[in-house]
Amino acid sequence: MIRTRLKEIVDDCFRAGVRENQWSDAAADKYTVEVPKHENQGDFSTNMALVLAGIEKKNPREIAAQVVERLKNVQELIERVEIAGPGFVNVTIKESVWQQLLKEIDDQQESYGRSDFGGNRRVMVEFVSANPTGPLSIGHGRQAILGDGIARLLEATGHDVYREYYYNDAGRQMRVLGESVRARYLELIGRDHEFPEDGYQGEYIYDIARKLVETEDQSLADCESVDPFKQAAERTIFEDISTTLKRMGITFDNYYNEQSLYENGHVDSVIKELTDKGLVYEKDGATWFKTTELGQEKDRVIIKSSGEPTYRLPDIAYHREKFRRNFDWLVDIFGSDHIATVPDVRAGVEALGYDSSKITVVLHQFVTLMRDGKQVKMSTRKANFITVDELLDEVGVDAARFFFMMRKPDSQLEFDLDLATKESQENPVYYVQYAHARVCSIVRQAVEKGVALPTTADADLSLLVEPEEVGLLKQMGSFPTLIESCAMDLEPYRVIFYLMELAGLFHSYYNKHKVISDDSALSRSRLCLISGLRTVFGNGLKLVGLSAPEKM
RNA sequence: GCGCCCGUAGCUCAGCUGGAUAGAGCAACGGACUUCUAAUCCGUAGGUCGCACGUUCGAAUCGUGCCGGGCGUACCA
Structure with missing residues (x-):
């Protein structure tokens, strides 16, 4: 990675000064x-002189001049060094360094961008x-994609990732x-029934009840326990959920249920330990x-x-198990509505x-769904919501995705259905x-x-001198660094921004340059660039779980 | 009331953990297809970075106080 190599050179320079x-x-x-904002500020920039000036109480530009003197003698990588603004030292990298990047990409192929730093x-x-x-619901959709994106980033950077889905079934x-299911079941078989006040009103409850009528006929009519209804609901709904997740390309290594925490005594032992430590009392x-x-x-x-325990207790027991x-x-x-548990x-x-x-919590804000320029209000219980x-x-x-x-x-996400539905242009x-x-x-x-x-090997990469080509090379070169920092910060959204920019x-x-032309030497060089781009686009898209179509 | 998040172009959002002249996309306006896919490109216009103090060489970024929106603040999860 070019930035890393340059950083080492700058570090050497710093130590020599010391x-x-x-x-x-x-x-x-x-x-x-860092990479500076404007193009006329070189490829990389260091604020070393400014930082030093603050500490040493000296003129930043004077220190910058000393830094420049040292870097000037470096043959590797560096084309030009200059002082700019209040005391930045801007470094321009040799064009050949960027061009050689294509060899690196060519060698690494699918693994370009991956690392083992985890x-x-x-x-x-x-x-x-x-x-x-x-x-x-839509909110779960955001979480599913966010979590999966994070998991993919961590995998790509050499972490041993385990995906788990935890649910409260107790x-x-x-x-x-x-x-709710029982009420619908009784309704369907024509018995007296009372629908729970805060019951789930969705049509899917009828579906589950209907299935029960088919398989059990009337045998559950006088059943005291809700368990058969609960279990039927859990089974059916979970099938649906995992089908939906699979559609999005998401699978889990494990589904962990709350019930098992009780069955295995983990909840009791948490209470016991906390009690022993004098952290529990009755009131x-x-x-x-x-x-x-x-x-x-x-x-x-x-x-x-x-x-009955509150959610906190099994949550603590669960995390201890982790x-x-x-x-x-x-x-x-977590969704931001679960912040209180943290x-x-x-x-x-x-x-x-x-x-x-060792616990990092990524909280995400809510999703608001927009249709016809208006917000769609939703409630799970009343079932007037749009499912994933x-x-x-x-x-x-x-x-x-x-x-x-x-x-x-951190931002609330506005999901514009009209925009996402549009087959083209603005999408x-x-x-x-x-x-x-x-x-x-x-x-x-x-x-x-x-x-x-x-x-x-059989192309003359030094022919790639157009500003657009060098610009592409630079962006391609920052891909591995980007992936690392996205992984470290658990921020898959930045991969999207990177890809849009590229x-x-x-x-x-x-639109400006022809890749395949009569100039065969140039065509060869440009095809190498194109082939590198195919790798970076492909790797980037796959990294965030998007398909990389070869034709559209 | 208290805690967390957000407030940047008409709209949706970036801004790389304090840097150099504030950035995209969409919408608006004007251009580019006999040439590797026009699902694209080029150009124009659009801003008191919610407001006010403070910290310093330097603030959209950090601190404090307001204003506005969201989510919590349960013997719901």
Whole structure:
């Protein structure tokens, strides 16, 4: 990676300055090497002189001059070094360095952009985790794509990723679900029934009940327990959910259920341990967790006076199990409505002797669905919501993935159905895919015209001197760095922005320059560039789970 | 009330953890297909970065206080 190599050179320069008492080493690790905003500011820029000047109380431009003197003598990589603005040192890289990048891409192919910097660390990504009370909603869709994007990034950077889906099958929600199914079942067989006040009203409840009538006939009419209804609902709904997820290309290594935490005694043992540590007490018939002793504002109920635990308790037990299962890093993807559980879980595992800093929580904001310029209001219980399945029917998998991933998690996501449905033009999904298809088309043309596809060895890469070509090379060269930083920050949306930018550069280039021409030497060089682009577009698209069509 | 997130072009959003002249896409307007796919390109226009102080060589970015929106603040998950 070119930036990394340059950073090493700049670091050497810094250390040499320290050795010769030009400056102290107080600025070590404080300065950066970055890509500047404007084109006339070189390929990379370091703020070392500015940082040093702040510490040493010296004139930044004077220090910059010293930095320049040192870098000037470096033969490797560097074409030109200059001082700019308040004291930036701008470095221009030799064109040949960019051109040689194509060899690297050619060698690495599918693995260009991948790295092993994760060191095979075992990381669990927990996401979706929707309770099986109904079809996946739009909000779950965002989470599914976000979590999957994060998982893919971590895989690409050498982490050992385990995807897990956690669901609550023990609580009140599922009981209400079972009661809702029972009511519909009784209704269908013509018995008296009372629909629960806060029951689930969706049409899918009838479907489940209808199935029960088919398989069980009237045998459940006088059944005391809701369990058969609950189980039937859970089974059917889960089938639906996993079908939907598969449609989006998402699979899990494991589904973990709350019930098992009770069956295996994990919940009890959490209570016991916390009690032993004096962090639990009884009040008003409920059991409380002394979170105030762990830095929070108030204590929290972990077992209700009814005897049922609150969500906190199994959540803590579950996270302790994650630690016990020997993961090095726990990534939780939650909707922002679940934010309240985060401090409780952290406090809980911390109290149980685990290092909560190994948990990273990615919270994402809500999705608002827009149709005809107006917001579509939704509620799961009332069942007037658009499911992920319906969305996929309407806009397709690629558009759904693209739109869900396009925004940073902190922002509310406005999903414009009209825009995503549009088959063309304004729809940004096609912009990137079209770039890939175009690249593939050029390759096809070359083959048809009998132009042998060159390897980087038998092309003169020094012919790639057009500004658009060098610009493309630079963008292609930053791909591996980008993937690493996206993975580290758990931000798949930036991959989308990168690809859009690369596509923009390519489309401009395409409109201005001909790849296959009478000049066979030039054609060969440009075909190498095109072939590199195909690799980067293909790798990038696949990395975020989008298809890379060869024709459109 | 308190906690977290958001506020940047008419709309939807970037802005790489404090840098150099504020960036895209869409919408608007004007151009480019006998030439590797026009699902594309080129150009024009569009801004008190919510407001006000503060921190410093330098702030959209950091701090404080307001304003506006979202989500929490359950013996719901």
